[in-house]
Amino acid sequence: MPNRQVVSSHIESPIVTVPGSKYLANRYIALAALSSGTTRLSNLPENDDIEAALEAVKQLGATVTSVDNGVVDIEGIKNYELPQTATLNCRDSGTLSRFITAVASNLRSQVVVDASEQMRQRPMQEVSQSLRDLGVAVSSDALPISLKGPIQGGRVELDTSRSSQYLSGLLIACLKAKSDTYLILKGKTVSSSYIQLTKNAIELFGGKIEEVSETELKIPANQSLTPTNIHIASDVVSSSYFMAAGLLAETTVTLTAFDFESPQGESQFYRVLEAMGASIKAESDKLVVGYTDQLQGIDVDMGDMPDVVPTLVVLALFAKGETYIHNIAHLAFKESNRIVDLCDELNKLGVDIEYDADSIRIKGDQPLRPAHLSSCHDHRLAMSYALVGIKQPGIVVTDAQAVEKSFPKYWEFLENIGLHTELVN
Ligand SMILES: O=C(O)C1=C[C@@H](OP(=O)(O)O)[C@@H](O)[C@H](O)C1
Ligand SMILES: C=C(OP(=O)(O)O)C(=O)O
Incomplete structure (x- = not known):
């Protein structure tokens, strides 16, 4: 070493x-995968986390085309049914692990989410439990997690006192749920500015999140996300x-x-x-x-x-x-x-x-x-x-x-x- x-x-x-920001890139890649059409991202950072994120959405059925240095086109998933089980490797990325587990719940196929040994030790149970509550079959509370959607929507309590990434992931994933989703926040949300980062990214793709109260968010069902061209700050x-x-x-x-x-x-x-x-x-x-x-x-x-x-x-x-x-x-x-x-x-x-x-x-x-x-x-x-x-x-x-x-x-x-x-x- x-x-x-x-x-x-x-x-x-x-x-x-x-x-460019890996934080913004993680959000845009997930949202691009759920959009109908092609998003162009420029000033995309080159690093392990972002490579893993691009690889993961590709495996879920998005088309990723490298256009130039730091420029990539992502065409959103067209078929939410895969020919075979996909196994995703999130490497060391907490953000990707939390986001992609939620995003993959939109598929009607079996998806296995895995990561490095180090990432396998980081908490995932808040994500797996809320996805179960939203109608997804989820195998375990730690990586590797095998799951099968699609996500139905509904009402779910979420504890955000260990990570804000659970909430960010669900906000993105539930945009395409079958019925409206209500997320009731339990505990103090840590790293709360990251939620605003996620909301801004969702807005950029034309998605809507409603604030019912300080501790309750509504995500209207079945939203259609519009692809967009973004220069990553x-x-x-x-x-x-x-x-x-x-x-x-x-x-x-x-x-x-x-x-x-x-x-x-x-x-x-x-x-x-x-x-x-x-x-x-x-x-x-x-x-x-x-x-x-x-x-x-x-x-x-x-x-x-x-x-x-x-x-x-x-x-x-x-x-x-x-x-x-x-x-x-x-x-x-x-x-x-x-x-x-x-x-x-x-x-x-x-x-x-x-x-x-x-x-x-x-x-x-x-x-x-x-x-x-x-x-x-x-x-x-x-x-x-x-x-x-x-x-x-x-x-x-x-x-x-x-x-x-x-x-x-x-x-x-x-x-x-x-x-x-x-x-x-
Ligand atoms: O949403 C994100 O992009 C992140 C949120 C933060 O995590 P926590 O919410 O777990 O503190 C931060 O530390 C992490 O690097 C990235
Ligand atoms: C904590 C970090 O990232 P993640 O949670 O995505 O692994 C980080 O980049 O410092």
Whole structure:
């Protein structure tokens, strides 16, 4: 398994345009598969999750044609009956596993949804139970799941306290149910901005969701979705590593084509950095993040920015004072346990990070020592750990190829701004 370390700390060309959003791509691919006609997606990110998503909708009967670099045509499923059982491999993708299990419930055929060993450990039971309640035959509460639709619609309770992806998946899938679907939300919805991201995507395809009350959503039955041409906006989470890199290298980094309009919580990460003392400028679609002085620790609710918590924890190591990150219990259910694994690995640096089930407390500005930090096969840990190397020599990220899940060209992007990395033992 390749290990990698950052071996320079100087940023020479501080302008970055990150690839398209895997979050938006996941939604558009699922919706395109359920549309009547052909959707063209451009600026599609190339990574493991999106490759798996395209492969999965193809197996469900959508036609996927690669047109050009980053441009793909997806013709929606015409026949919801397959000639034989399809077995889908969602690899490490939680989003795909949750979305495609719901989408596949529209078929009248047997579909098996499977994924990597790591993904098989992540919770699926909220999805399987609600699909059963909606008339789908579902074999089990964990991957691999074998199911047979079609989804009938009806009234169902859904617990969204571990992941918002269950709800997003059902919102998409139930657009084509036989009768109206009423989703009654139980528990606090975590990562709730992702629901808005899903609603916006559904609207783009002409779909309708009605808000009956704060805890009840109605999805009118049998909707016809209109294909559309979409340029996928930049990935707001991938951007976070370059904002952090600039601050650690004590310089200014400009992110071009930044998606200021995104409802995704992480699109506001720059506000957290601003509160820590970074200088922030928005110039049309450019986000300029500048270093002014050592960052200050912060007390912050990151419940709606789950995927940039590792980035923030790394920055907090170098900030003055304490950083307290809370409302993050749902981070336990990601590719790794992003509370326990993240903190246990970083504590190998000789620092003082405390955590409990819902929060992380970091004492900043402590002396560090070189260490091998395992990504625990979690792309976000790998990308964040590498940044520690800007400040501290001898930081080796093990299982560094985990970045392929969302950002296979991450090392190349670091190289392009002047941060050299090396493969090491
Ligand atoms: O809907 C989505 O695209 C996602 C929702 C979030 O998950 P949870 O809702 O499980 O927190 C996020 O962490 C994940 O990377 C992607
Ligand atoms: C948690 C993530 O993705 P997923 O849940 O789709 O595996 C992520 O990209 O950080």
